[in-house]
Amino acid sequence: MGYARAAFEVVGVDIDPQPRYPFEFHQADALGFLAEHGRMFDAVHASPPCQHYSIASKSHNGNAGAHPDLVPPTRDLLQKIGRPWIIENVIGAPLINPVVLCGTMFDGLRVIRHRQFESSVPLTAPGKCGPHPLCYTMDKRKPHYGKLNEMTAFVMVNGGGNCSKAAASDAMGIGWMTKEELNEAIPPAYTEYLGWQLRAAMMLTRAA
Numbered sequence: 001m002g003y004a005r006a007a008f009e010v011v012g013v014d015i016d017p018q019p020r021y022p023f024e025f026h027q028a029d030a031l032g033f034l035a036e037h038g039r040m041f042d043a044v045h046a047s048p049p050c051q052h053y054s055i056a057s058k059s060h061n062g063n064a065g066a067h068p069d070l071v072p073p074t075r076d077l078l079q080k081i082g083r084p085w086i087i088e089n090v091i092g093a094p095l096i097n098p099v100v101l102c103g104t105m106f107d108g109l110r111v112i113r114h115r116q117f118e119s120s121v122p123l124t125a126p127g128k129c130g131p132h133p134l135c136y137t138m139d140k141r142k143p144h145y146g147k148l149n150e151m152t153a154f155v156m157v158n159g160g161g162n163c164s165k166a167a168a169s170d171a172m173g174i175g176w177m178t179k180e181e182l183n184e185a186i187p188p189a190y191t192e193y194l195g196w197q198l199r200a201a202m203m204l205t206r207a208a
Contacts, residue, residue, distance in 0.1 A: 002188035006195025038081040104130030110171035121201035
């Protein structure tokens with residue numbers, strides 16, 4: 001959605017069905033689709049599965065290594081195709097000179113949601129990561145339990161059941177996903193911000 005707001009025509013690819021995806025969608029292996037069709041596109045945003053690098057996978061399941069490490073092959077393929085690209089992933093993923101975005105950098109967001117973005121074009125963040133506010137909690141052991149409103153406070157959007165779907169949707173600016181989908185999403189504000197930078201870099205390259 002963020003890229004659409006940055007004036008891109010968006011086509012999505014995922015190995016699983018995505019019935020709520022709001023743009024043209026192809027169910028396919030992303031790397032296979034990219035290898036076959038990548039040069040048809042002006043730019044590519046890739047989000048390899050994060051479980052191999054995720055702190056949650058390592059701490060809760062202890063089996064992050066059982067998940068494939070797809071960042072290197074994704075980067076290699078994008079470089080081979082030669083279109084401008086952005087790779088997104090969680091903190092801890094082996095991205096090269098990434099820009100890190102946080103929800104505190106954007107007006108209207110109520111989620112911290114640190115994510116890394118590596119790119120073939122120069123990218124910048126909109127500012128420094130601000131102080132992290134207390135997040136709404138359903139955990140009665142936390143000292144601020146019952147003191148925050150989930151529709152106005154920052155929230156944690158993950159599989160831990162720390163807020164309702166309504167609060168997660170409002171906090172991230174996403175109204176079309178299930179709670180499970182929200183748990184893995186990034187705010188459209190991130191990709192809109194990056195999308196305008198990507199578009200500007202593409203225009204400069206064409207003008208050169």
